[in-house]
Amino acid sequence: MDLLQKLGYELFIVTNQSGVGRGYFSLENVYLIHKQLQNDMRAQSLAPYKDFAICPHSPDENCDCRKPSGKMIKELIEKYHLKADECYMVGDKAIDAEAGQNAGIHGIIVRTTKVEGFHHFKNLLQFAESLKK
Numbered sequence: 816m817d818l819l820q821k822l823g824y825e826l827f828i829v830t831n832q833s834g835v836g837r838g839y840f841s842l843e844n845v846y847l848i849h850k851q852l853q854n855d856m857r858a859q860s861l862a863p864y865k866d867f868a869i870c871p872h873s874p875d876e877n878c879d880c881r882k883p884s885g886k887m888i889k890e891l892i893e894k895y896h897l898k899a900d901e902c903y904m905v906g907d908k909a910i911d912a913e914a915g916q917n918a919g920i921h922g923i924i925v926r927t928t929k930v931e932g933f934h935h936f937k938n939l940l941q942f943a944e945s946l947k948k
């Protein structure tokens with residue numbers, strides 16, 4: 816995170832929270848967790864996340880925002896006037912990278928095991944270092 820911010824990147828969270836639609840927890844709880852994440856960032860002397868995009872729907876609601884849809888990412892790109900070719904969607908699942916590709920940005924998988932068909936890094940630091948030019 817530190818290196819990404821030093822390289823000038825702004826951080827966003829794009830998240831499926833189907834537990835809300837399924838009634839397991841409330842949207843207010845999701846906001847509380849996001850608030851805690853922001854506190855954790857500040858505690859580590861990092862800039863807070865720029866924004867959060869949340870899909871609160873369960874899969875059977877057939878919404879148009881749930882990843883791998885690119886809608887939430889596209890909305891952030893518009894809202895903050897981001898350059899799509901300079902944006903990366905980084906996640907640990909194929910649907911994360913697919914959501915990035917569906918929004919016209921780079922889709923990246925970060926996890927210890929490789930996922931076929933996607934750019935892959937073992938961890939976030941390795942990805943951040945790949946961005947250094």
Ligand SMILES: [Zn+2]
Nearest residue numbers: 870872878880
């Ligand atoms: Zn949704």
